Amino acid sequence: MSVGTVLVIDDHPIMRDALRHIAHELFGELHFMEAESLATALPQLASATPDLILLDLCLPGSDDATVLEDLRARCPGPPVVVISHVEDLDTVREVIRLGAAGFVPKSESRAVMLAALQLVLSGGVYLPPNLALQTGEVPSGHLAAAPRASAGAGNVTLTGRQRTVLDLMGQGLSNKHIARELGVSEWTVKAHVSAILRKLGVSTRVEAVVAAAGRR
The missing domain is CATH 3.40.50.2300 (Response regulator)
Structure with a gap:
């Protein structure tokens, strides 16, 4: 927006x-x-x-x-x-x-x-x-989180596809909807999400979105 x-x-x-x-x-x-x-x-x-x-x-x-x-x-x-x-x-x-x-x-x-x-x-x-x-009252499809990035998040390098997946995660899209948007399998999206969480040093999708927002 x-x-x-x-x-x-x-x-x-x-x-x-x-x-x-x-x-x-x-x-x-x-x-x-x-x-x-x-x-x-x-x-x-x-x-x-x-x-x-x-x-x-x-x-x-x-x-x-x-x-x-x-x-x-x-x-x-x-x-x-x-x-x-x-x-x-x-x-x-x-x-x-x-x-x-x-x-x-x-x-x-x-x-x-x-x-x-x-x-x-x-x-x-x-x-x-x-x-x-x-x-427990955040509308369905939205995210609720605080920007708490890991200490090393600022030095993380994501691939172009991982950045795209992360942007779509930030829009509240599920793995299924991301897969449909990118024309790939849901399994592939899950693999990207797992890699993003690992690189950012976080454990949830929400933490990943906000950690990345704090780096921009």
């Missing part, structure tokens, strides 16, 4: 500035929109629809997940990634139920944020690993 416009809704100027730098690092030149509340964001949404929205739940005049519900009702198209210091399980379940494409704690690092946004824009759903294991 190409990104030309990003909207950040957060009442802390320092956080908005940090997210601006992350967005430019990830997407290059883009139109950056920012607002300190949903009320100040609405006039901007009336004139332009962003490709991605980064949302803080705890905004002035709003009640946690209610702000996401209101935002989705007014702007249902672009993916919304919730970025919050509130990390309780009930809140995470609720934001995923309401259609958020990801939940990133504000305590996470810049590298985690970059990889999380890459995962979301490839069609996945990002959750921190401890929350992903507890919620």
Whole structure:
């Protein structure tokens, strides 16, 4: 998914500035929109629809997940990634139920944020690993993971076909669908996946996708 416009809704100027730098690092030149509340964001949404929205739940005049519900009702198209210091399980379940494409704690690092946004824009759903294991509510066909690459992942070299398989894994495709896409057998795809996991030093498909995202 190409990104030309990003909207950040957060009442802390320092956080908005940090997210601006992350967005430019990830997407290059883009139109950056920012607002300190949903009320100040609405006039901007009336004139332009962003490709991605980064949302803080705890905004002035709003009640946690209610702000996401209101935002989705007014702007249902672009993916919304919730970025919050509130990390309780009930809140995470609720934001995923309401259609958020990801939940990133504000305590996470810049590298985690970059990889999380890459995962979301490839069609996945990002959750921190401890929350992903507890919620069990990630939509079928999507991924939930945290970018935790092995120490040697940065030096890994994948073949062209392995990179293609990894990209399709990042889109949430199963081995069967990858095989159909590439015109090869499912056994061949399984062999590629096994090799990718081994080279990246991870044990699951999700970890492989996010480890690779962290290397880009």
